[in-house]
Structures are given as structure tokens and as C-alpha cells.
Amino acid sequence: MALDFAFLLDFRWVLLKGLWTTLQFVTLALVIGLVWGFVLSLFRTSSNWVIYSLSTIYVEFFRGTPVLIQLFWIFFCLPLFLDVNLSDFTSVVIALSLYSGAITSESFRAALKSIESSQHDACIALGLPPTVRTLFVILPQAVLRAIPNLLSNVVSLFKESALVSAVGMADLMYVGQNIANNVARPVEILTAVALIYFAIGFPLTRAVSFVEARLLKVVKA
Amino acid sequence: MNYDFSWFHVERAFPTLLEGLWVTLELTLWANIIGLVLGFIVAIGMMSKIKVITWPLTLYIEFFRCTPALIQLVWFFFCVPILFNVWWSAQFMGLLALGLNLAAFNSEAYRAAIQAIPESHTDASTALGLNGLQRIFFVILPQALLLAMPVLITNGIGIFQQSALVALISVEDLMYQGRYLSSQTFRPIETLTLVALMYFAVSFPVSLTVTYLERRTKRLLAT
Amino acid sequence: QEREALWQDVQERGTLRVGVAEAPPLMVRNPATGEWSGYFIDVMDGFAASIDVEVDLVETTWGNMVAGLQAGRWDISSALNRNPQRALALNYSIPIWSYEIGLLYDVNNPLITSDMTALEDFDVEGMTIAVMQGASGDLAISPQIEHARLLRLDGANEGRLAVISRRADVFATDSDIHRITVAQNPDWAAQVLPSPAISKQGIAFGLRNSVPLEDIQVLDIYLEEQLATGAVQRLYEAAAAAMVE
Amino acid sequence: MAFVEINNLIKRYGSLTIFDGFDLTMSSTDRLVLIGPSGCGKSTLLRCMMGLEDIAGGTISLGGDPYITGAERGKMTLDKTVQKEVGMVFQHYTLFPHLSVLGNLCLAPMRSRGMGKSDAQDKAMELLKRFGLGDRAKFYPSQLSGGQKQRVAIARALMLDPKLMLFDEVTSALDPELVKEVEQTMMELAEAGMPMMIVTHDMHFARNIATQVVFQERGKVIEAAAPNDLFGNPKQDRTRDFLKNVLNIEG
Amino acid sequence: MAFVEINNLIKRYGSLTIFDGFDLTMSSTDRLVLIGPSGCGKSTLLRCMMGLEDIAGGTISLGGDPYITGAERGKMTLDKTVQKEVGMVFQHYTLFPHLSVLGNLCLAPMRSRGMGKSDAQDKAMELLKRFGLGDRAKFYPSQLSGGQKQRVAIARALMLDPKLMLFDEVTSALDPELVKEVEQTMMELAEAGMPMMIVTHDMHFARNIATQVVFQERGKVIEAAAPNDLFGNPKQDRTRDFLKNVLNIEG
């Protein structure tokens, strides 16, 4: 069959709108996931056995089961258990936030672990109270060290978000399928959608390497 | 709650789900073998100073890192035959896509690990009269493997999780069987809950083992 | 099991939530605007007006049509095929349309010749038949196939892709969907309508098991009238005409 | 009454006992240098005095004030106000890598003393100039040499006007060429009359800076004396052995 | 003809010239110690001799055999057979952390000499016993003290029966207490008649072990003499200055 990409031009705004939807819920999920992930990482370094175990199981569950199933579950099972109605958008944001919280917490945890105990000693020797220590010494270093990892998480979440098309959310992938159904030319559409994801994802991964090279030079004394 | 749970069908379907799990495990295993070996070769290639080698490798890595795995699978399954005129089975194509995806991510893990090996080890190898290949095999590879192991295993579990996507190209893995059963029995909620738990039952112990191994290698490699 | 008072709930809410997935011309999503059209949607609009509520369309995929209904994300699943297995888990309205399964194929495919007219002709070794996972084509074809290989895919796109890429030799689904494919890709696409027909199932609206028969009767009575007056037929023709232009 | 007084200190790591009734005193005009073989507990002693380690018994006093009291069960009691009057410098600088030199110096006075920003910065600049680091205020630790880092760490500790400074092998991680600049900074501090406790492996420096040298082994003080006596004429066999061991390469 | 002969060595890092026509000779009965200020090129010299650096000109010979010949453009020529007769020990041990002590020792003989496993192990055990490390064969580097690590590194280099050993500040990273054990090992090697070139900052050790001391500065040999002459009665002002600087802390 002959490939013909020209017709895609007619759909450029539609594809962009799909991308816009994708970016909206990915951004929301990222922000929520960032906060939730940091809280989780503190839970996971907790000395309280119950908090530690629960948060560990939570993180492992969301990292170890297919995101497709998580989405499905939040979409169709959560309303049954909670007996509430959630809009598609809300459901997607909840599902992706829960997932991104889990992967973000791992990045934070690794960063927290990489801060030498001598930094704590130095804080005590300088008479810094615990809150100052956490806010002004530990947190900034943890965030700096976690940044490359967090950025990689942005890329993975952005990519994984293509799955929400499978539960009927009109994101980039879904719009692509919709167009393909309409014009019945799936090869071109699929390729174009892949390229759009790439066009966003690639600069992001480059940014990761850039930040990694620059930032870590400062932080690693 | 306004829903009657019925586990009867699901119970009957359990053996089928186990068959699916077996396929998932096989896929994961082979994808990991491809990912571990090819990933290292790519990482070594990326260390090269020759642009003709690094450019295509960069393109390969970035393509797989920057596009959704869903698209990669579908693209491999449908577009490769159209564009290159080759027909391999769904299972093989799924495996290939997953393996190449994992290799791209693993190569980055290896690269970071290789960079963490002190440069002086290269000098020491030369001083000991080891040639380039011997150095790679006996000095760099084992250390890179040990240093990168936590990330490699995390990636490996990630592929276990992501392998669910092959269901969309009709590879009969756990996800496929789950979806099939749920459309057969019309008990999607029970079936998919069970499927999620089955995935978790595999990934959780593996992940705990990783944490343990991570602690051990750290101690071993501490200098 | 609890019984629910569906129409009462719907009227209190003021909206009737209808689960929809792409199946032109029954239900069509306009990619440019994201708006839905199609005669099943027109029928729902009419019904909603008759009980004095608005229609709220919930987009989903075919694979999730049942799950979303059971989870209460919407009140009615639009355009479900009636079959006994499904009836164990769902309630149905009366059918308002019957559909035919067509087989889409690539005219350049040497395996397919013009004398192949029945499903048995396609059920041979070396033949691969693509179906949409969980959709009516899957449910109708799977039990009848003995020799050919089945390829269960996610949606209509993948089905078409399978034919283009020769992953499958034919793609079995609603003939109306194929009609569009053939119209858009005259260079390679063609379809066979097997005779005898593969399945003679009615397309209806699906409701939860917990919806009492009295409530379903309300819907049925409305549909009965639309059928009897030929309104459904007119809506179909209008929608199909809109598709092909 | 002595300025620093350690009474009957008991310190354990799990089942390993480091100190089992350790005593030490130091006057406010002293600069006490601790020497002894690796693992004898020198660092542990300084860490206990700084309040970094939970002690199982005994008291540690500063200016007659017992600010740390060990408890066999549960946590020791620790008077944080007195603790803040002790400053400590570590072997590996432990500067905060995300803060500039100035930021490192100003953090503690601003956050734990409530000093105003400009006051803190003025004071910091004064200290930095005194140590010849005036032009490094805006640098980040990763941009400094080891010797500069260590001098910044000393300045940082001095920002809180400590009454006692503890130095734990502050030159051990430095290239030989950079040792001297740090030792000179410490000498200058000594001349300004700062009471100090110093752990070092550099016997020549020890001899130069100390007013009193304490040789300890396995958690016990073996010998304490003025530097000329201890180095020139050690009374104990074990001291002699140790010194011979450390110094003979230089014979 | 000298055992080691460096002729007109030219070495650059980019636009930075380290050596611009450097000459040095050493006989097979010599133990040559290189001293000089930081950055003068001592490590670079050893690295050039080991074949680790690409040189831009000159030759380096061992036993009359010019095994490294520099080239202004393109790569130098290097005779790998002769290169293997040179052994080198580095400041930071560079043991392979994933191999046991025995594994570290046996890797090179087995892989680059094709020695059989049991032969290699026998030889390794003999060397380890000679260095008092017989009981550490199964340990991993992370389980050893710094001094033990460095002695293992020396043993590892000796596994290939080198004709010349190069030591680059092998005790600089060690705790003072551990320096001696490594220096003793080197002394023992010296007594066994191994030709060595040693870079060190420890003047006392230099004096003890050297048969010849070379003081270099900015890529030039300033003075070369027997240790007693060079340390006791330096001819050049710059040598005197350097020695004063290094030794005065110990006055």
C-alpha cells in the first residue's frame, strides 16, 4: 500500500488538542505525584514498622503491576468500593498520580539515602534544630540529587499516559485512533503519533542528561 | 456497594490465567536476557569515539526511551511487516520490542555504572598487561553488572509489568487471558483484580530481593 | 442483590449517562470536533427527551463497555449485541438493529478468492482471522472456527492494520465498519458478507443486572414505538449517508 | 575546677565497649592533643563531647556545667544550650554542598541564633578575610581545594563563637602540600587563645600546638603530659612503643 | 648501557607541555626515588614509562630495548611485550573490588600470560605468605585495611615477574599507622634486588630506600644524587628550598 502522510495536516489541530489533554493530566499527575512521592519517601524511611510496611507494599504494588490494570481498576473498581462517581479526567489524574507518587518516592528515597550521615553530624555540631536541618540542609540536597531521576520520571509518565486511551480518555493516542477509525489509515497515524511523543520526550531526556552533568558537579563535593 | 462479587467463573478460569502468567514470565525472562546482553554491547558501543557507531546507537536508544511502549509494540507488530516485508510471530515481535526497549534502558544503566568505575582501573589493567577485550570482560563487565544490578533488576521488573501490553497484539500472556476471560464471563472486575494480584505476587518478592542484593553489593564494592 | 431505581435516579440527576465507543455508523466520533453522532445516539437523545433528561455521553472502548456499566460509570451501554452469555451478567433492551458480520480482506491477498462466500471457506489451515477482543465479532466467530487461527486485537484500527500488514487475512467485524474502510481505501480493501450469515444477533442497549425489569420495560416501550414508526430506519439511513460522503 | 571535665564516661557500640569509665580534664588555657593508635576511641571521644553519640554513663561538663549525662537505659540527657558552645571540625569538611561559602557560614547563626542576615554576613566576611578566604565567599564548596574547604569549615564553626573547639583529624584527608595552610589557621586560633581539643596523627604539629598531650589506648588514658615531656621523655613503655612506631620512619 | 633510559621525552596535555626533552637513566641495581613539588610531572613520568600516556617524542628503553617511541603526529609506537615487564602500583590501590585477593592476583597471569589456574594460585599464595597476607586470600578488597590493600596491589604487580617496578605515592592515601607495613614490604623487595622507581612525599623513606634521588621541577631534573648527598648537602638552591619547605613542619 502507498503511504500518504499529507492528509494528517487536516488533523493537526485535533492532534495538538489531544496532546494538550495529555499534557494537562500528566502535569497534574506529576505535581501531585511529586508531593505524594516525597511524603511516601519519608514514610519509607520511617522507623515505625507499620508505616514502613504499608508504604513499601503500596510502592511495590504500583511499580510491580501493569499500569493498564491500575487504570482499569481506578476507573471501574474504585467507584464501586467508594460508591462515588468520578469523572474520566479525575480518574486518570488519580490513577497516574498514585503511580507517579510510587516512582517518585523511589527517586527521593535514593537521594535521601545518598546524603552522608556526616551532614547530620555537622548540623548538630552547628546547633541546627531538626526542622532547620530537614528544610535547609537535607531537603535541598535531596531535591538536587533527585532532579535527574525526577525528570526521567516525567518522561516515563508522559509515555505511560498513552495507556489512558485504553479506558476511553481522549488523549493524544485516543485522538490518533479516532482519526484512524475515521480515515482508515492506521499506519500513517500511528507513525505520526509516535513522532509527536518523541518530539516531546526527546528534549526531556536530553534535559535529563544536561541537568545530570551540570547539577551533580555542584552537589557532589 | 452496589455490586455482587462473583468469584465462581474466575475460580474456574484460574488455570488459564496461570498459563498466561507462564507466558508472561517467559517473555520477561527472554526480554531480560536480550536486555542484559544487548544493553551491555550498546553501552560499550556508546563509549566509542567513532560517530558512525554512536549516532545510530543514540537514535536507537532515544527512540525506545522517548516513545510509549504501547506504540513501539503496535508499530513492531504491524508496521515492520509492511515496511520490511518480514513476518514473525506475534510472540516473537512482542519479545523483540520488549527486549529492544529494555536494552535501551539497560544500556543507560550500564553506562552510568561504567562511568562510576574509577578510571584508574583501566590504567591498572594496562599495567597488568590485560588487553582491551580482557579488560572489558574481566574488569569492566563484572563491576558494571554489580554496580548496575539494582537498576537492571528494577528495569527487569518494569518489563515484567510492561509486558502486559503484548496482550494488545494478541500474545496470550496473563493480561490477554485476563481480558479474554473478562469478556467471556462478563466478570471484568473480579478477573482483573485477580490478574493485578497475580502480577503483584510475582513482582513483590523479586523487588524485596533486589533491595537485599543492593545492600550486599554496596558493601562488597565499597572501597 | 439490591435493586436500583434507574429512571428515578436518572431523573433526579437530570442526565442519562450513555457509554459509547466507536462503531460507525452506529456511533461515530468526529475527530475534528470530538462530537459524537450516529443513529444509536439519536435514539438515546429521543428517549432521554421522552423522560425529560439530557444525554451525557461517556467515551470508552469496546473492551470496557461491560466493566464501565457494572462500575456505574454510566447507566446504559449503547449498541451491545445481545447474546445469552452476556445476558447472564447484563440486562438488555429489545434489539433495535441487527447487524451482519463482514470479512474485510486485502484484494491482493492470494489466499482469498472470489468463490469464498461462507465462513467455512475461510476456516482453513493457514488462514488468520482478526477479531476485536471482546466485541461481538469475537463472540460470534470464536465458537465456529476450527482450523483457522484467531487474532484477538484491541480495536478496529488494529484489525485493519492486521489486514494491511498481513498479520491476518481477514478481519471479522460489523460490516458497516468495513464499508467505510473500503470506501476510504479502494486500492486494496474489499469485504465479503458471508452467507449463510455468521450471526444473527440483535443490537440493543445494555443495562446493569440490578436494574429491575419494570424499568427496562420503560425503555423497551419507547424503542418499540420508534421501530414501529420506522424512525430508527430513517435515522440509520441519515447516519450512513453522512458517513460515506 | 577544670574547664572541661569528663567523668566516668561509658560508651558502647552495641556489645562493643569503647569507654568504660573514662576521665579527662582540661583547663581553659589548654590546647589538648589526643594521640593514640587507630581505633582507640579518639574520634569517639570528640563525638561524645559534641553530643553526637548517646553515652551509657558518666558526665561531660563545660565550665563546670555538666551538659551531658549518660543513662544506662534510655537516652542520655543533653543541655542543648551548652552543646551550642562547642564547635567541631571533621576530617571530611562536611560543608553543605548546595550552599556557597557565605551560605555555609551564615546558616547556623541565622537559623539557630536568629542573627540578622547582614550581621551574619559581615561577621562571615570578617572571618573569611582573617583566614585569607575573602575572595572565596561566593564560591561553592566543589570549587575549592581541600585546604580551602577545611579552612571554611573552621570558619563556619567559629561563627557561633564557641567556647571550645574540637578538631578530628582535620588534615588527614588533605594533600601534603595543603596540610600546612590548615595547620597555620589552627595555630593562629591557638595564639588567639581558643581552647581546643585536637586529634591528629601529625606528631610534629601536635608538638607545636599542644599545651598538653594525651596518649590513649583502648579507651584508657595511658599518659598525659606537656608535649616536650611526652615526646621527649615518655614515661610509659606503651607510649614509647607507639611513638617509636609512628616516628621511626622519620628517624 | 643503562637499564632504564629515557631520551628526549616530550609529553603534552593539549597545549600544556609537561616534558620538553627530558632525559633520565637508571642502572639495574638502582632504586631511584623521584621527588619534587606537586604538579612537576612525577606521576606523568611514571605513567609514560608504563605506557599509559601517549608521548609526543623521545624514547623510553628497558634493558637497551626502546619499547616506547613518541611520535609528534599520530600515536606513539609501543612494544607490548616489554611493557608487560614493567609493573606499577598506584596511590589508590586500584584493586578490582569484584574479585577476591586471590582473584586479583591470578587475573593477569591467567588471562594475559595463559598461566594455568593452579599454578597461578600457588604462585599467588606464595607471594601472599611472603607479605604476611596468607590468611587474607579469600577476602574481598572491601574487607581489608588500606595497608593490606596496598600490599595486595604490590603482590598483584609482582605476579607477572616484572623487571622494573614503578610506585606512585603508594602510601599517600594511607593512615600513618599503616604506612610502615607498606614501606616495609617495599624495603623487603628492595633487599631482594628489584629495580624500582618510586615517587613519594615521605623524605625519610626516600632516604632509606633510595640508591639515587632525583629532584625534578617543572619537567626538568634539577639535581640527581645519592640520598645522603642530596638530603645532607643539596647543591642547588631550588633543591634546598624544596627540602626546607617539606621538612620544616618536622623541625
Ligand SMILES: Nc1ncnc2c1ncn2[C@@H]1O[C@H](COP(=O)(O)OP(=O)(O)OP(=O)(O)O)[C@@H](O)[C@H]1O
Ligand atoms: N558507629 C560505630 N558502630 C560500631 N563501632 C564503631 C562505630 N564507630 C566507631 N566504632 C568502633 O569504635 C572504635 C573506636 O573508633 P574511633 O573512630 O573512635 O577510633 P579512632 O581512635 O578515632 O581511630 P582513627 O585514628 O582510625 O580515627 C573502633 O574500634 C571502631 O571500630
Ligand SMILES: Nc1ncnc2c1ncn2[C@@H]1O[C@H](COP(=O)(O)OP(=O)(O)OP(=O)(O)O)[C@@H](O)[C@H]1O
Ligand atoms: N590528564 C591530564 N590532563 C591535563 N593535564 C594533566 C593531566 N594529568 C596531569 N596533568 C597536569 O600535568 C602536570 C603534572 O602532573 P603530575 O600528576 O605528573 O604531577 P605530580 O608531580 O605527580 O604531582 P603530585 O605530587 O601532586 O602527584 C600538572 O600540572 C597536572 O595538572
Ligand SMILES: [Mg+2]
Ligand atoms: Mg578517628
Ligand SMILES: [Mg+2]
Ligand atoms: Mg602524582
